[in-house]
Amino acid sequence: METIKAKLDETPFQTAGPFLHIGCMPNAVKINKIYQNDLGEIPFKDKQENELITIEGSVFDGNGVALDDVMIETWQCDEKGKFNADSGFARLIPNNITKKFTLKTIKPGSYKGFDRKTHSPHLSLSISARGLNMTLNTRVYFEDDELKNDPLLSIISLDNVNSLIAKKIRKNSYLFDIFLQGDRETIFLDI
Amino acid sequence: MNAKSLIKRNYKKHPEIDFPDYKSSIFRAPKNRKISFPSSNTEIIGPIFNKNIIGKLDNDLTLNFSRNKISPLGHKIIVYGTVSDQFTNPIEGALIEIWQANAAGKYLHNNDENPAPIDPNFAGCGRCLTSSTGYYEFLTIQPGPYPYPNRGIEWRPMHIHFSIFGKSFGQRLITQMYFEGDPLIKLCPMLNSIGNEKAKNSLIGVLDTSRSNTQNLLAYKFDIVLRGIKQTYFENRKEGL
Numbered sequence: 517m518e519t520i521k522a523k524l525d526e527t528p529f530q531t532a533g534p535f536l537h538i539g540c541m542p543n544a545v546k547i548n549k550i551y552q553n554d555l556g557e558i559p560f561k562d563k564q565e566n567e568l569i570t571i572e573g574s575v576f577d578g579n580g581v582a583l584d585d586v587m588i589e590t591w592q593c594d595e596k597g598k599f600n601a602d603s604g605f606a607r608l609i610p611n612n613i614t615k616k617f618t619l620k621t622i623k624p625g626s627y628k629g630f631d632r633k634t635h636s637p638h639l640s641l642s643i644s645a646r647g648l649n650m651t652l653n654t655r656v657y658f659e660d661d662e663l664k665n666d667p668l669l670s671i672i673s674l675d676n677v678n679s680l681i682a683k684k685i686r687k688n689s690y691l692f693d694i695f696l697q698g699d700r701e702t703i704f705l706d707i
Numbered sequence: 708m709n710a711k712s713l714i715k716r717n718y719k720k721h722p723e724i725d726f727p728d729y730k731s732s733i734f735r736a737p738k739n740r741k742i743s744f745p746s747s748n749t750e751i752i753g754p755i756f757n758k759n760i761i762g763k764l765d766n767d768l769t770l771n772f773s774r775n776k777i778s779p780l781g782h783k784i785i786v787y788g789t790v791s792d793q794f795t796n797p798i799e800g801a802l803i804e805i806w807q808a809n810a811a812g813k814y815l816h817n818n819d820e821n822p823a824p825i826d827p828n829f830a831g832c833g834r835c836l837t838s839s840t841g842y843y844e845f846l847t848i849q850p851g852p853y854p855y856p857n858r859g860i861e862w863r864p865m866h867i868h869f870s871i872f873g874k875s876f877g878q879r880l881i882t883q884m885y886f887e888g889d890p891l892i893k894l895c896p897m898l899n900s901i902g903n904e905k906a907k908n909s910l911i912g913v914l915d916t917s918r919s920n921t922q923n924l925l926a927y928k929f930d931i932v933l934r935g936i937k938q939t940y941f942e943n944r945k946e947g948l
């Protein structure tokens with residue numbers, strides 16, 4: 517199937533380290549005079565509060581400690597399954613007291629993909645931090661959606677498939693904890 | 708129909724995730740294998756950033772945080788190069804964000820415990836979008852090496868952190884550029900987490916003497932390659948890929 521051969525190797529990853537905020541979210545670490553806003557601060561800016569859902573959670577290391585020096589990026593389509601320039605992009609860091617990240621966004625729609633399959637509503641999520649030599653990728657699905665025909669979820673036979681599914685905790689609110697290691701290690705994807 | 712897909716990653720040319728010489732990875736690196744699956748639109752499409760987010764001094768770290776145009780301490784450098792994909796196509800509009808320590812090896816960050824001075828005229832933060840030929844350029848100062856706790860105190864080689872967005876969320880790359888000739892390079896466990904020698908060397912910015920000799924600064928060239936995206940034409944195939 518691969519007709520054209522790649523000529524170059526992809527540049528290798530290196531860890532984002534503990535100070536990634538300086539470059540990616542400077543306003544969050546009080547470097548306020550360079551960029552007006554941090555990138556990905558508010559996805560879907562033109563939406564009203566009552567159209568939004570909340571996804572919250574923590575990122576746990578192998579000792580069960582909730583981290584506050586990670587950066588999470590999310591990317592998604594709109595409610596109609598359409599991808600727009602940059603409005604579906606968000607960047608998050610956990611609150612340094614509660615150690616929870618909170619994403620306010622719209623619930624994505626399902627879409628028919630390049631693979632001609634229908635993908636259940638989901639976000640793509642990446643995690644970068646000190647101690648991670650490469651950025652990790654995963655997807656976030658929603659437990660109140662129809663999931664059994666999704667092309668990714670249907671190929672995973674593992675018990676921890678639930679690690680990709682956000683739990684509904686309140687009206688319009690979901691919990692999505694991420695476990696870097698341990699019995700509940702999140703499924704990470706080779707995207 | 709036109710189907711798009713990302714070229715599979717060659718993990719032999721990337722760092723090992725679980726690499727105990729880099730102590731922080733011990734309790735953070737996942738232990739299970741990643742699940743491979745045919746990526747679809749969420750991974751193949753990505754955010755595209757508009758030119759209007761970029762301010763005039765965003766790629767000039769010598770001025771974007773300075774008070775009264777006072778230069779930060781250290782010698783000035785230009786870091787430049789091109790962003791292309793694995794098929795050698797230049798990528799226009801790629802967003803590059805960088806961050807770095809000051810000349811003394813200190814970051815402007817509360818979590819930096821290095822007892823070195825901050826520089827009131829330097830934040831170490833910059834960004835730009837690549838041109839139609841994939842070109843980018845930053846004017847900054849030479850970052851210092853710095854000590855950090857690893858297996859006892861170790862020293863990071865001089866480096867600049869890079870974050871890059873191409874056209875696809877699956878092309879997303881976070882890496883570091885090192886400086887040619889730095890004796891700390893061969894001691895660095897983060898760089899040595901890459902097993903492949905050629906891949907490792909591709910992270911070392913090369914001194915460009917022709918440019919350095921015509922301007923009052925040193926120039927380093929660092930080219931970046933993002934994953935290729937394949938376009939495949941399918942005819943009435945039921946199952947796609």
Ligand SMILES: [Fe+2]
Nearest residue numbers: 533863866868
């Ligand atoms: Fe660093």
